[in-house]
Amino acid sequence: MIESDAETGDDAGTTETLVAGHALPPLLASTDDPGVIAWCAELPQIVATVLTRWSLKASAPFSPGGSAAWVAPVQDRDGAELVLKVAWAHEESRDEAAGMAAWQGLGAARVLRSELQGQTSLLLMEQVLPGTPLADLLTWPERDEVAAGLLRRMWVRPETVLPSAEAAQFRPLSQMCAWWADEAQARADAGDSPLPRDIVDRGLALFRSLPREWDGDQVLLATDFHPSNVLARGDAAAREWVLIDPKPYVGDPHYDLLQHMLNDPERVTSQPGAFAERMAGLTGLDPVRAKQWLFARCVQEVGVMDGAARAALKLVADGVG
Numbered sequence: 001m002i003e004s005d006a007e008t009g010d011d012a013g014t015t016e017t018l019v020a021g022h023a024l025p026p027l028l029a030s031t032d033d034p035g036v037i038a039w040c041a042e043l044p045q046i047v048a049t050v051l052t053r054w055s056l057k058a059s060a061p062f063s064p065g066g067s068a069a070w071v072a073p074v075q076d077r078d079g080a081e082l083v084l085k086v087a088w089a090h091e092e093s094r095d096e097a098a099g100m101a102a103w104q105g106l107g108a109a110r111v112l113r114s115e116l117q118g119q120t121s122l123l124l125m126e127q128v129l130p131g132t133p134l135a136d137l138l139t140w141p142e143r144d145e146v147a148a149g150l151l152r153r154m155w156v157r158p159e160t161v162l163p164s165a166e167a168a169q170f171r172p173l174s175q176m177c178a179w180w181a182d183e184a185q186a187r188a189d190a191g192d193s194p195l196p197r198d199i200v201d202r203g204l205a206l207f208r209s210l211p212r213e214w215d216g217d218q219v220l221l222a223t224d225f226h227p228s229n230v231l232a233r234g235d236a237a238a239r240e241w242v243l244i245d246p247k248p249y250v251g252d253p254h255y256d257l258l259q260h261m262l263n264d265p266e267r268v269t270s271q272p273g274a275f276a277e278r279m280a281g282l283t284g285l286d287p288v289r290a291k292q293w294l295f296a297r298c299v300q301e302v303g304v305m306d307g308a309a310r311a312a313l314k315l316v317a318d319g320v321g
Contacts, residue, residue, distance in 0.1 A: 019044050020051065020072065025065030034066050039088045039119055042313040043070060047086055050122055054113060056084060066245075068093070073127060082112065085123040089116060091179075092223075092247045096168055097121050099248030100159045102220055107153045109231070109242045118270040128231045128242055135227035140264055143227050146241050147260045148282035150230065152245070155219040155253045173221060173251025174211035181207045192303040195312060202321050203299025203312060210293055214252035221256050222246035226263040254280075254289050258297045262305060269307040273318045275305070295321040 015023055017040065024040070031037060047070060051058055054076075061072040069087035076082060087093060097114035100123065104111060110126040134143055158167035181204045187193060187202045195203075222229075224247045233240045257279045261268050267275045275292055280290040295315040301308035315321060 010134075017041075017044060019047050019061070019070055022058075022060045022072075025061045025063045025070070026062045027067045028070060032179055033068070034301040035090065036088055036184075039068075043086070044261060045121055048082065050084070050086065054084075054124060054126075056082075058084065072212065074124075078234045081127045083125045085125065085128045087121045087123070089119050089121040092176070093121070095248045096246055098162075098166060098169060099124050099220060099222070099246045100125075102158055102167075102248075103154055103243065103246075106156065106161070107150045107241070107243050108246070109244050110214050128233050128234060128244070130235065130265055133228045134230040134232070134241060135263070137232060142143070144260075144278060144282060146230065147225065147227070148239055150243065151222075151225060151253070151256055152283055154222065155217075155256070157217055158220045158250060161220075165311075167320060170220065170248055170250045172211065172218075173214075173249045174208070176223070176249055177207050177211050180300055185304070195299065195310065197301055198292075199312065199316060199321070200299060206292060206321065207296035207300050210260075210289075210296060211251050211266070216252065218250045219253050221249050221253065223256065224256050224259055225248055225256050226259045228263070252289075252293075253283070254285050254293045256285075257283065257285070257290055259292060262297070262301070265305075265307050268294075268298075269311045269314070272311045272315050291315060291320045 028036070028040065038260060047058070050056070056074040056076055059073045061070055065071060066087070069085055071083060071085045074082050074084045087096065097116055099110070100108045100111045101114060109128050111123060112126070113122070113124040115122040134146055136147065158170055158317060184204055193200055222243060222278070225243070229245045230241050230243055233242050257276070261275050261279060264275070272294055276290040276294045277287040280287040295312055298308045298312040298315065302312065
């Protein structure tokens with residue numbers, strides 16, 4: 001059964017792409033990424049097909065939505081309220097569905113079905129209610145504690161929760177870091193970094209070497225773990241916190257502290273060392289290594305994130321890097 005078939009409408013001579021009978025959400029509609037634009041051309045048929053195959057009825061997608069995914073409330077044939085995510089499986093998010101499957105019962109939103117079809121990732125998930133992001137609840141220190149508790153549950157070796165063939169598909173963190181370091185090096189070479197050259201060189205070298213030299217457990221990482229990707233399930237005393245939108249890799253757990261910290265720009269620029277020490281303490285990790293990772297990531301983020309250079313220089317002044 002399917003309702004709201006995909007179609008294309010015309011309005012005053014302008015053609016608008018409709019997916020399941022609804023306009024694209026703003027972030028997806030405004031993308032300038034050539035890969036996403038090409039994928040969006042196929043999106044109406046992709047969504048129509050999965051709605052039919054999985055016997056779902058779609059409502060309007062969430063707004064503003066994501067920049068590379070179509071996510072909407074759906075009902076199954078029994079009337080259960082669920083969420084369907086149809087995403088462009090770009091390099092970073094390629095293993096999202098596999099990661100969510102691995103973390104069932106360990107902090108991820110419940111997944112009912114998942115598939116990877118070429119460049120498209122399909123996820124049918126619970127509708128987390130009330131679904132308020134952690135970013136909109138609690139104070140920052142309280143968010144630190146929620147983040148730390150959830151991360152500690154999620155840091156498992158993939159072979160302990162998945163069959164060996166599925167566990168082996170996750171890529172090493174070192175691969176992502178090498179890719180991002182190359183991009184940061186190109187920005188620095190183009191003159192886009194205000195940092196002294198020696199700090200750029202040290203930071204990017206550290207960003208490459210830290211994941212390669214990690215000799216602890218190679219655990220499953222979310223890599224994009226931050227308060228907007230953690231949702232509340234239930235209210236008051238019954239409240240639980242669940243993860244959505246991971247970009248899984250395997251490697252050093254210290255890395256997973258970073259995005260949470262970068263999403264608090266005031267603290268990460270004013271007291272980056274103390275912030276890293278706090279998160280390391282809450283998660284039982286090495287505070288020295290956490291500060292090294294934060295320094296390296298801030299150097300890598302220069303030219304992309306406001307305040308990254310200031311945070312990197314403050315960490316250097318504190319003897320990090």
